[in-house]
Amino acid sequence: MNEIRNLLIGLELGEETSQLAYYDRRTKNPVSVAVKPGTNLYRFPTVLTRLREEGKWMIGYEAEHFASEGRGSLVKNLLRISSRSGFEVDGTYMEGWELLQVFISGALDMLGVSDPAQLAQGICITVRSLTPNLAAALKRALRKIGFAAEKIFIQDGLESFFYYTYSQRPEIWNRTVGLIEFEKNEVTMHCLMENKKTRPITVKTRKIGHTWIPADVKKKDAAFAAALTKWLEDQTFSGLFITGEGFGDWSKQSLDLMCRDGCHVFAGDNLFVRGACYTALEKTDEPMIRGRVYLGPDMLRASVGLDVIVRDKQQWMPLVSAGENWFDRETCIDFILDGRSDIMMTTVPMDGKGGKPWRLVLDGLPKRPDRTTRIRLKAYCTDADTCVVKAEDLGFGEMFPATHKIWTLKIALGEES
Amino acid sequence: MIGYRLCRVRAAEHPFFIESTAVNVWTVEELCYFMYRNPELIDGTLAGLPLTRWVAEELALPKTALGMEQALKTDAGIAAFALPLFQASGYLTEGEIRAFCQAVETLVTRPVPERLKRRADALARNRRYGKAEEVYLQASEACGSRDSALKAGIWHNSGVAAMQMLEYEKACSSFEKAYKLRAARADLETYLLAVRITKPLAKYQAKAGALGADQEMLDEIEARLAAANAEEVKLPEDTSAFLSGLRQAYHREAGT
Numbered sequence: 001m002n003e004i005r006n007l008l009i010g011l012e013l014g015e016e017t018s019q020l021a022y023y024d025r026r027t028k029n030p031v032s033v034a035v036k037p038g039t040n041l042y043r044f045p046t047v048l049t050r051l052r053e054e055g056k057w058m059i060g061y062e063a064e065h066f067a068s069e070g071r072g073s074l075v076k077n078l079l080r081i082s083s084r085s086g087f088e089v090d091g092t093y094m095e096g097w098e099l100l101q102v103f104i105s106g107a108l109d110m111l112g113v114s115d116p117a118q119l120a121q122g123i124c125i126t127v128r129s130l131t132p133n134l135a136a137a138l139k140r141a142l143r144k145i146g147f148a149a150e151k152i153f154i155q156d157g158l159e160s161f162f163y164y165t166y167s168q169r170p171e172i173w174n175r176t177v178g179l180i181e182f183e184k185n186e187v188t189m190h191c192l193m194e195n196k197k198t199r200p201i202t203v204k205t206r207k208i209g210h211t212w213i214p215a216d217v218k219k220k221d222a223a224f225a226a227a228l229t230k231w232l233e234d235q236t237f238s239g240l241f242i243t244g245e246g247f248g249d250w251s252k253q254s255l256d257l258m259c260r261d262g263c264h265v266f267a268g269d270n271l272f273v274r275g276a277c278y279t280a281l282e283k284t285d286e287p288m289i290r291g292r293v294y295l296g297p298d299m300l301r302a303s304v305g306l307d308v309i310v311r312d313k314q315q316w317m318p319l320v321s322a323g324e325n326w327f328d329r330e331t332c333i334d335f336i337l338d339g340r341s342d343i344m345m346t347t348v349p350m351d352g353k354g355g356k357p358w359r360l361v362l363d364g365l366p367k368r369p370d371r372t373t374r375i376r377l378k379a380y381c382t383d384a385d386t387c388v389v390k391a392e393d394l395g396f397g398e399m400f401p402a403t404h405k406i407w408t409l410k411i412a413l414g415e416e417s
Numbered sequence: 418m419i420g421y422r423l424c425r426v427r428a429a430e431h432p433f434f435i436e437s438t439a440v441n442v443w444t445v446e447e448l449c450y451f452m453y454r455n456p457e458l459i460d461g462t463l464a465g466l467p468l469t470r471w472v473a474e475e476l477a478l479p480k481t482a483l484g485m486e487q488a489l490k491t492d493a494g495i496a497a498f499a500l501p502l503f504q505a506s507g508y509l510t511e512g513e514i515r516a517f518c519q520a521v522e523t524l525v526t527r528p529v530p531e532r533l534k535r536r537a538d539a540l541a542r543n544r545r546y547g548k549a550e551e552v553y554l555q556a557s558e559a560c561g562s563r564d565s566a567l568k569a570g571i572w573h574n575s576g577v578a579a580m581q582m583l584e585y586e587k588a589c590s591s592f593e594k595a596y597k598l599r600a601a602r603a604d605l606e607t608y609l610l611a612v613r614i615t616k617p618l619a620k621y622q623a624k625a626g627a628l629g630a631d632q633e634m635l636d637e638i639e640a641r642l643a644a645a646n647a648e649e650v651k652l653p654e655d656t657s658a659f660l661s662g663l664r665q666a667y668h669r670e671a672g673t
Contacts, residue, residue, distance in 0.1 A: 308423040311507045317423065334428075336446055336508065339419030371508070372450065374424065397432075397447040398440050 004113060006121040008284065010276030011107060012160075013127050013138075015079055017043040018060075019273040020107050023281050030277035032270050033110050035060060042270065047076050048103050052090055059106035078103055083133035101141035108145070117146030122153065122284035124276040130156035130298075132327035153279055154328065155296075158190060158205045160275030162294040165192060165239065166203075167278040172264050175238035178208065178231075179271075182246035185213050187224065189231050194292070198351050202295045217250050225253045232257065242267040293350070297384070298325045302413040304358075304379060304387045306345045308335055319379035319389065322350040326381035334394070337373045341365055343391055347413055360391055360409040372396040387411040418510070422446075426506060429475035436462040438543040439669055445476055445506040452499050453509055456521050457532070457539040459495045472502065481505040496521045530559040534571050537578075546578040547672035550587075553578065569599035573607065582671055585615035596628075605630060610638050 008023035010030060019042050020033040032042040044060035049072035051058065058066055067074035073090050081087055082096040089099075104125075108116040116123075125138055135154050142152045161179050165172070178191040189208040194201050209231045213223040240258050247267055258265045282289055295301075305318040319331045343360040365373065374394040381387050389409045395402030424446060432441035435451060437458045442448045452459055466486070473482035484501030488494070496518040503509050509517070524532060533556035540549035553575035560568045576591030592608035609630055613621045625635060653659035 306421065308421045309418055309507075310423050310425070312418060312510055314418070314420065334424035335421040336424060338422050340421070343421070371422065371446075374444070374446070375421075396450070397443050399442075399447060399450070 005119050007111070007113070007116060007119050007123075008277055008280040009108070009111070009116065009120055009123040010273045010278075010280060011104065011123065011125045012270075012273035012276060013079060013104075013125055014046055015077065015128075016046060018046045018103075018107060019043050019270060020110055021270065021273045021277050022111065023277045030270075030274040032273065035110065044107075046078055046103065047074055048078070048099065048106065049074050050089055050092075057102050057106060059103050075099060079127060079134060082137035097137035097140045098144075100137055101144050104138075104141055105145055115146070117142075120147065120151055122151045122280035123147055124153040124155065124160075124279040124283075126155055126157055126160040126272045126276040126279075128157040128272075130154065130325075135325065135327050151284065153276075153283055155276070155279060155325070157272050157275075159294055159296055160272045160279065161190070161205070161241070162192060162203055162275070163278040163282060163289070164271050164275030165241075166289040166292055167275075167282075168239070172239035176235040177239040178237055178241070179205075180240060180242045180247075182242070182244035184246045185215055187211050187213060187227065187246070189227075191235070191237075199291075201292045202350065203292050204295045220250045221253045224251060225257055228254055228257045236261055237263045239263065240265045241271055243269065243271045293323050295323070295350075296325065298327065300324055300326055300381065300384060300387075300413060301350050302355075303348045303350075304345055304389070304411055304413070305348070306343065308333075309338065319345070319377070320381055320387050322348070326384045330378070330380040332376065332378045334374055334376050336371050337362075337375060338371050343375070343377065343389075345389065345409075345411070347387075347411060358389075358409060358411050360389060360407055362391065362393070362407055364405060365393060366395075366400075366403060368396065368400045372400045374402075381413075385413050387413055422508060426476050426478060429471070431471075431475055433468060433471045433475070437540065437548070438545055439672075440543070445472075445478070445502065446508045449503055449506045449508040452502070453513060453517050455539045455543065456495060456517060456524060457536040458543070459499065464489065464495060464498050478502075478505050494521070494525070530556050530564065530567055530571075533559055534567065534574070537571075538574060541574065541578050541581075544581075544666075544670045545672060546581045546670045549578045550575055550582075565598045569595045569601075569604065572598065573604065576607070576611065580611065582667075585611070589615060602634070606634055606637065609634070610641065613638055613642065 003022055003024060010021045010023070012019045021030045022033065023029070024031045035041045035044045045064055047063045048057055048059045049063040049067045050056070051066060051072050053071070058072070063072075063074060066072055075089055078096075078099055082100050084096040086093050087096055087099065113119050123142065125142070127134060127138075138154050139152055143149065158179075165177050173192070176191050176193075178189055180187060180189045188210045190205045191208055193204050193206050195204070209227060211223070211227040213220050213227070240263055242265070255265065300320055300322050303318050303322045304320050305316055307314045308317045317333065319333075320329050341362050343362065345358045345360070346355050347358065348355040362375075374396060376392040376394055378390045378392075379387055387410075389411060391407045393403045393405045424444070426445040428444045432443045433448070434441055437460065438451075438455075440451070442451060466489070469482040469485045469489070472485065473479045481501045485498050488497035488501075499517065500514070503514050503517070524535065527535070533552055537549045537552035537556060540546075540552060553571050556571045557568055557575075560571070572591045572595035576588045576595065579585075579588035579591055589608065589611045592604070592611050596604040596608045605628060609621070609625055609628070612624050
């Protein structure tokens with residue numbers, strides 16, 4: 001491995017199999033990590049087992065091997081059970097997120113570095129389908145492993161598709177880009193859609209189609225080609241990415257269709273994990289994707305923040321930011337009230353135009369000398385359109401005891417002034 | 418500049434105990450507030466290695482602590498000791514930091530009795546009345562036979578502290594000393610008001626007559642009493658907790 005510090009790590013967690021990669025700054029490319037050095041085996045089962053006698057955890061192929069020998073129970077479906085508590089593994093009860101922690105730790109061991117959490121500059125985990133509970137469990141697992149909150153990024157497969165695509169050369173994405181996913185005989189297509197009227201250009205994904213193709217190899221190509229004809233007819237594609245299990249040598253007719261009009265077609269197994277690496281690079285290093293921002297369905301369309309004083313200068317402090325998933329961010333800051341008994345915040349839409357002021361009145365706050373009231377402000381979102389802000393009176397130590405009174409304000413992110 | 422001053426330094430897990438005022442501080446802002454408002458109380462019990470160690474470990478400000486220790490090593494003075502802390506916290510404005518430095522500079526040039534009085538005033542401000550009385554006494558003794566105006570001020574303030582401690586005899590005696598030294602109308606009124614509050618009416622009237630208080634002063638005293646009595650007193654819901662709190666506060670303020 002060429003990188004030994006400031007690692008940018010991508011981890012694709014699938015229901016059945018997972019894959020690990022890191023970004024190689026020398027080659028400027030993500031590199032998948034082989035399960036066994038020197039092999040081309042990059043995917044490993046998303047399972048784990050604990051050896052009953054030794055008490056040691058094993059993941060992936062080793063877990064399957066030892067479980068088949070009866071030395072431990074195989075634990076599967078880690079993503080599905082991630083938000084469960086009291087999950088029993090050979091007499092020991094664990095939380096779902098703890099099992100994720102064990103699995104992710106075991107996966108990171110493949111990097112061959114002593115303390116990946118300390119050595120990492122950023123880690124991005126991508127899962128095909130992300131829910132708030134799964135996101136919370138993954139974050140908790142990574143924090144427990146030792147990753148600082150600001151180094152953690154969690155996203156779904158389509159967001160990884162966005163980062164992967166726009167990290168490629170421009171001729172691949174200068175027109176429409178599509179993603180075709182095979183899950184055995186089930187095929188789904190999405191594309192990236194740009195809204196060039198906004199600055200930055202916002203990019204969403206759109207599901208173009210879904211179909212089942214016959215298992216019979218002789219009939220697969222024709223069926224897939226028929227679906228493609230419909231899916232590709234409305235737009236000109238500059239890039240098509242094919243991923244998943246099920247695409248193969250049977251696809252001559254389909255390939256001809258896809259390659260028309262100079263479209264670049266790529267088939268591979270590592271789009272999502274490489275996209276995750278690019279995300280870690282983009283968010284913790286120098287941003288390379290200029291002028292475009294991804295707008296997933298769970299993303300906030302507006303930022304909420306307030307002006308704070310730092311070293312006698314006003315500066316804008318975002319509490320939640322546009323472009324983040326609503327479940328991804330919870331902010332907690334402390335500040336001292338200086339000449340105010342209310343909290344003024346502003347929502348700013350993604351394009352930076354307009355916005356609305358919001359006022360949280362701290363009624364019932366005890367009268368104290370100026371600058372002797374510490375307020376703890378917490379902000380979190382309950383959905384993509386609502387931000388909740390809570391302010392708590394922390395007083396000023398023993399000199400001016402706290403009341404711990406809490407005031408709450410619900411901010412509608414879609415409202416403009 | 419009004420607004421919200423961001424707290425960028427973490428709160429301590431274990432507080433620092435400020436001996437002079439028997440107060441725990443948990444944050445850099447509290448410490449800066451205390452030091453800014455009470456430069457007279459930045460003594461050896463505060464400006465020392467235990468504080469710099471606390472700043473380094475509990476507040477995670479090792480560089481700031483180093484700057485403070487450097488000031489101690491070179492005997493650079495209180496302002497140099499406090500400056501790294503003020504700068505790290507961002508709690509005070511630049512103007513306030515300058516004012517603090519000026520106040521400290523003025524303080525060190527003052528004669529001993531005045532420095533002692535200011536220290537006692539700071540202790541009283543922080544409701545350490547017992548300790549304040551001790552220092553007022555030291556200040557008065559340091560005056561010797563000179564500076565009767567300053568001495569009068571010392572006795573007046575000592576009387577106020579004694580009143581807070583419900584030490585009425587002491588308070589009246591202090592106010593009387595202040596009046597004898599300064600012979601100011603205000604001092605007489607303060608003394609007579611104390612006598613009026615703490616002694617039987619007949620004794621007050623006799624004293625007022627003996628000292629030649631005029632009717633205007635007597636009316637003013639009665640008016641002040643009436644105004645104080647007219648203030649609405651809200652009884653606490655939990656009287657036993659309230660009394661317990663009062664007892665604790667008294668012992669703390671008396672330094673017992």
